[in-house]
Amino acid sequence: MTQTTSVARLSINAIRMLALDAVEQARSGHPGMPMGMAPAAYVLWTEFLKHNPLDPTWPARDRFVLSAGHGSMLLYALLHLSGYDLPMEELRRFRQWGSKTPGHPEYGHTPGVEVTTGPLGQGIATAVGMAIAERKLVAEFGEIAAHHTYVIASDGDLMEGVSAEASSLAGHLGLGKLIVLYDDNGVSIDGSTALAFTEDPLRRYEAYGWHVVPEVDGEDLAAVRSALQEAQADPRPSLIAVRSIIGYGSPLAGQPKAHSDAMGPEKVAATRETLGWPYPPFEVPEEVYADFRRVRERGQELQAAWQAQFESFAQAHPEKAAEFHRRMSQRLPEGLEAHLPRFAPGERMATRAASGKVLERLVPLLPELVGGSADLTPSNNTRTPDMQDFTRDNPAGRYIRYGVREHAMGAIMNGMALSKALRPYGGTFLVFSDYMRPAIRLAALMGTPTIFVFTHDSIAVGEDGPTHQPVEQLMSLRAIPNLWVIRPADAGETAVAWRVALERTAGPTALVLTRQPVPVLEGVRPDGVARGGYVIADAEGARAVVVATGSEVALALEAQGLLHKEGIPVRVVSLPCWEAFEAQTQAYREAVLPPGLPVLAVEAGVPLGWERYATRVVGLDRFGASAPFADVYAKLGFTKERVAAEVRAMLGV
């Protein structure tokens, strides 16, 4: 650290020792990365990052994403020293029950944490979404929305496919304000990166259209500074390769063993020696706090200047300013429901087509909606005629061509949703929800209101066959906590499903839609849909209930008709959203599904899970098959006759 002042050195060592001591105290964690990247992070946080520790919600703050989330102590140390509301007491309780310093950074849990990271590749991909959001919001609101997005990423982040997908798209879109510090420390859990990672990642990023700064000495603050300046000046997204030394200062420096776990008292003591750090654990000398004070001061000045800028903007464009406030508070415009389309019973319309019709109404009303598809636009019905593509040259566009990159789409949508001012939705086939599950999970964990549009929702996909026919996906999505899964029965339920998804701000929603046409039904009740389940067709003296979702509701109604002729009255219940239904009172739920009555469930997916509601299930415990949809559907048992027969068998008649 030749060019490092003594104060800088002290501050950097404070970060290192906080990380080392916290991991030691917890006897758990990852000291190596924070110790290696402390100098680069110090330069970034004290000289470049535009943020105000006293207001972590300032809309124009730069975003910092620790994609290598296992190095969480780096972030916690920086947050603490910079003056965020993260007292030393919380650092002492690193990785303990109820602390603000969990093992990996958690959005919504710790002030200043912008995104939940840890699952590798997600952070950098989410950051691409943040950078897209910034470009989009600047196009809409001007410089008041401008910020950079900075990422610290590891070898592991760069090995994951999701980062490859997202980085390719970032290059395509020319996201110049995205700057990634790549912790090029040559070490992964298994050992040297030479074991599995001998590609040339810098050349790869150049192939994506990125600006690359190679071989920056991670101990040389001036080199880091100049790389960051170069990155800011370049119109392309930037990858700065920081040659760091994992576990710097410790006896394990440069070794894979420095990556994780407490080093033990001897090695910690030796590190104190090497770094010349005389302070006991969790004690930071006043010079360090004084050094970081400028971060807070600079942040307050910057936000004050921005506030003045915003006020001029508000004077010049009062409506835009009001709109900005509305968007940041995630309030929908009033009276949205009145604008939803109505559908006439008797028509036949795929729910994906109905979804497209609903979007035609919503898109002009809700400028926060940003659509997209993973190269299935004509199939997902996600692009309305008055949408323009969001491109490098048209950042005001509202439709993102994600390419065949489902996983990146999920993470990027999460990144946009984190802006609060955008409400992203994106489409693919339901079966390919599997490709993006880690991003769906993170949306659920963070509580971001990402909207996943999954069309082609069952074996009724038909000719494309089992690789394209979801069977287990629907129930697998229902298994994710805090994800709402809505499978509307018809066009009318689809309109309500969109409203429910938009009104939900506490977590993501998956809309599960048919490829094939289904009848527009009588008996759809918007309030019932919003409650997750309701009686769509009752029968006097019902002896059983048939409960179904999506396309199988029409089938249940047909079976009801057959049984009616035989003098067997049955009630039909539509259950489009389990999560909403389960949030209702017991009284409501029992009014819909009376405890005394036997229940047959009908859904073109695995039966697993339906036992919660049903005595008997018409489902599918196998993969589908390639044939025209009506053939597949009927051959695999989805006929009104079968449903009626199962009801009779259930009743023993």
Next chain:
Amino acid sequence: MTQTTSVARLSINAIRMLALDAVEQARSGHPGMPMGMAPAAYVLWTEFLKHNPLDPTWPARDRFVLSAGHGSMLLYALLHLSGYDLPMEELRRFRQWGSKTPGHPEYGHTPGVEVTTGPLGQGIATAVGMAIAERKLVAEFGEIAAHHTYVIASDGDLMEGVSAEASSLAGHLGLGKLIVLYDDNGVSIDGSTALAFTEDPLRRYEAYGWHVVPEVDGEDLAAVRSALQEAQADPRPSLIAVRSIIGYGSPLAGQPKAHSDAMGPEKVAATRETLGWPYPPFEVPEEVYADFRRVRERGQELQAAWQAQFESFAQAHPEKAAEFHRRMSQRLPEGLEAHLPRFAPGERMATRAASGKVLERLVPLLPELVGGSADLTPSNNTRTPDMQDFTRDNPAGRYIRYGVREHAMGAIMNGMALSKALRPYGGTFLVFSDYMRPAIRLAALMGTPTIFVFTHDSIAVGEDGPTHQPVEQLMSLRAIPNLWVIRPADAGETAVAWRVALERTAGPTALVLTRQPVPVLEGVRPDGVARGGYVIADAEGARAVVVATGSEVALALEAQGLLHKEGIPVRVVSLPCWEAFEAQTQAYREAVLPPGLPVLAVEAGVPLGWERYATRVVGLDRFGASAPFADVYAKLGFTKERVAAEVRAMLGV
């Protein structure tokens, strides 16, 4: 097609017209890719591919993978014309119920189809596994196992993250016999690839360490030929960029609309005109069959030569030849069970550690076992002391360092399993099974006996927190048809789980293992484990059953003890594998879970699905939290007191 002979032109047009007419007949499918890639595929299949249409199981055949599986008619046309058992009648029934020509190629369904493709990126990643298997088997058995692996991949394949991961690893390992024809047609479903894919993929592949042949005119047979020759000669994996014209010969040539759907009679007629094709649909002139006859003749000659080579090999190395036969027939050596380790009740051992101990015994006995981990080797306990790494320079090694590439690991393992002679297993954390779900699904769909080792199987992961604590993964995996999920309760059950997984050849198995130590239990019954569920501890006059899996079985046993003291006898059932249990007779199942008794299920995961067996569930309908594992476990309700209380509540006492 300047340098094309009239016969070649005729054969190529036959492929094109079969594709176009089959899609037309089915009114469904993807004509564009087969029409564009017909010339390149023709050169590959007639001049390069070492295969014998009369014996699609010849072990040393070259593998052909249509990664762009939507172009299935290209493959079906080639199989038919080459003389595989795929009569014209089957081509006429393209995409119909029960035909041998489903929408996407399905392994095990159509002779000559090497791998199920359609979900983009999977084919190329699986092919990397096939190429690894070849190197490994050549290292073991010599040239009798040698073959090339050829792939046709699309823009979409190259956009998917899984292909990026696998391709990076292929470059790292120097898999020179892997040759990818990249259909560089500039078109995807949404439109021009310029919409989303403007990176330089060739440069990217160079960065991976691949040999790249740019800008090969897809209509120029000589250029394709010379590119393939160059690729064969180069020691690196090769990517040949074939500039093809999607929908060549049709009025939609070069347009996105050529990608999918029947073109309609007018355009089909116009194509006949343009290509000078006077024949009715599904009629192929004898000259074409004659042209392809050389494929069959060459194939028979090649296989006969190989057979002679194999016989010399068998004479020189009779034991190796016998071993080769054993391996190809997927038979395990006799008496494996006797070699499994025994564990003494009273010990405490994580099931991941027990798994490591089991592997220490199995690895020397089963040379077909190829291990690996996605950079979590020390955590997954997947590498035994006598394993060497499989590397570029040591292809005899048996352990693969996949790097942080879970998804590629899954697909690569599937590719190795398809060789039949290798039994791959690979480890990651259970929560990251989400990253590889599409590959797990394909293993289940194909019926390949891939073994997924998922450690760190619940909130008991502890300090790493909710991003690393699986909650919904276990049940989500159970939802996949034909995947066996085994969650052993202790070390003894873990040994049986490995045996069950190895004996299973009809599909994949997921082993779900603890991070934390659990007691070695009394009462473990190997036959019961193999049957999926059994009474691990009964009680005279049991009033209830507590059913549990994995680490929660010990908890159930402790609760049983508590309740016993209160005079409430309960039975404890261990249910490590639902799929095996559900394959038992009703009598067996009811002997374990008697219909009259109330059942409490205990599992540290989502309750969804447990209603199949249980009246009441101690589960987790939320994400976990970061804290030492004992704290998380207890705070989230996994205590013997809670379990006992729930039993009492269930019994109303």
